[in-house]
Amino acid sequence: MTSPKEDLRHHGDVDAAPGLADFAVNVRVPRPPKWLRDRLKIALDDLGRYPARSADQAGREEVARRHGRRPDEVLLLNGAAEGFALLPNLRPRRAVVVHPSFTEPEAALRDAGVPVERVLLEPPYTLGEIPEADLVVIGNPTNPTSVLHPREKLRQIKNLVVDEAFMDAVPGEPESLAGDENVLVFRSLTKTWGLAGIRAGYALGDPDTLAKLAHNRPQWPVNSLALEAIKACCEERAVEETERLAREAQEHARHAAELLGDLVVVPPRAPFVLIKVPRGTREALRHKGIAARRCDTFPGLDDEHLRVAVRAPEEFAVFADALRVVMEELR
Numbered sequence: 001m002t003s004p005k006e007d008l009r010h011h012g013d014v015d016a017a018p019g020l021a022d023f024a025v026n027v028r029v030p031r032p033p034k035w036l037r038d039r040l041k042i043a044l045d046d047l048g049r050y051p052a053r054s055a056d057q058a059g060r061e062e063v064a065r066r067h068g069r070r071p072d073e074v075l076l077l078n079g080a081a082e083g084f085a086l087l088p089n090l091r092p093r094r095a096v097v098v099h100p101s102f103t104e105p106e107a108a109l110r111d112a113g114v115p116v117e118r119v120l121l122e123p124p125y126t127l128g129e130i131p132e133a134d135l136v137v138i139g140n141p142t143n144p145t146s147v148l149h150p151r152e153k154l155r156q157i158k159n160l161v162v163d164e165a166f167m168d169a170v171p172g173e174p175e176s177l178a179g180d181e182n183v184l185v186f187r188s189l190t191k192t193w194g195l196a197g198i199r200a201g202y203a204l205g206d207p208d209t210l211a212k213l214a215h216n217r218p219q220w221p222v223n224s225l226a227l228e229a230i231k232a233c234c235e236e237r238a239v240e241e242t243e244r245l246a247r248e249a250q251e252h253a254r255h256a257a258e259l260l261g262d263l264v265v266v267p268p269r270a271p272f273v274l275i276k277v278p279r280g281t282r283e284a285l286r287h288k289g290i291a292a293r294r295c296d297t298f299p300g301l302d303d304e305h306l307r308v309a310v311r312a313p314e315e316f317a318v319f320a321d322a323l324r325v326v327m328e329e330l331r
């Protein structure tokens with residue numbers, strides 16, 4: 001198998017070098033809100049104990065309630081990224097990955113020797129015919145294009161795996177497949193709640209698929225703090241707060257897109273925006289102390305694309321102003 005020309009293991013955290021204003025990483029807040037930090041502080045007192053089965057069960061029950069599923073249709077994970085690393089356990093003979101998209105699923109499958117066929121979408125990155133495979137991986141909404149695919153279209157695809165790491169930033173989650181029985185869905189708590197360092201996410205799917213996925217995981221796979229975070233973030237008040245934050249993120253995205261004007265490739269449906277800019281823009285922004293996510297590591301994109309994290313208007317103005325100056329200079 002030939003190796004891909006892109007560095008599939010490059011992620012925004014590498015672009016966001018210390019000291020730069022970070023528009024590269026899509027985590028929406030610098031730290032969890034106080035109520036969540038307080039919950040985690042209480043959990044700290046129990047760190048002398050191994051993570052309890054009852055905590056895993058309680059977490060699965062809360063997630064199940066949130067998505068209208070049964071607890072045995074939930075697998076708690078060290079972030080959605082762990083779910084991608086476990087995909088080879090499903091023993092696909094051939095996988096299809098729809099790009100441009102987050103590259104970890106393809107990297108994990110390739111590392112395990114699974115043949116991967118890429119489907120490269122063209123702007124505006126809407127879904128066309130998708131070839132059949134044992135696994136078809138799609139992000140929704142998709143990082144880095146910020147496109148939200150309609151669920152009716154996704155439901156036509158067999159053996160579907162949907163990366164819904166950013167779905168909680170879409171108000172009302174109208175296109176989510178989290179409630180569908182025949183789909184494997186990965187969700188993340190990283191972005192909305194500022195939990196990147198804890199690694200907290202989960203999978204939703206049929207119990208047989210989840211059992212296969214979890215084969216050979218170590219004993220106590222998810223630490224106590226992550227278990228507490230998953231439960232806390234799926235409780236009713238947190239879900240209400242998620243919805244409020246999603247509406248706010250949508251407003252911020254609309255505002256960011258307005259400021260960026262013609263550079264925007266597709267109107268953003270997630271809290272980041274894909275822009276097309278002259279070559280050298282990223283490096284010039286970096287010289288001005290600003291980090292944006294390079295896109296030449298995403299199959300189907302190149303160094304004329306940047307992904308920019310959406311922030312509140314006053315913060316986003318810093319990016320928009322610097323970009324305006326850089327574009328003048330590059331002219």
Ligand SMILES: Cc1ncc(COP(=O)(O)O)c(C=O)c1O
Pocket residue numbers: 011078079080081082102139142143163165166187188189190196199200201
């Ligand atoms: C689209 C997408 N899916 C999944 C992940 C990983 O999520 P987690 O932090 O839950 O492992 C990321 C992280 O950048 C992402 O952008």
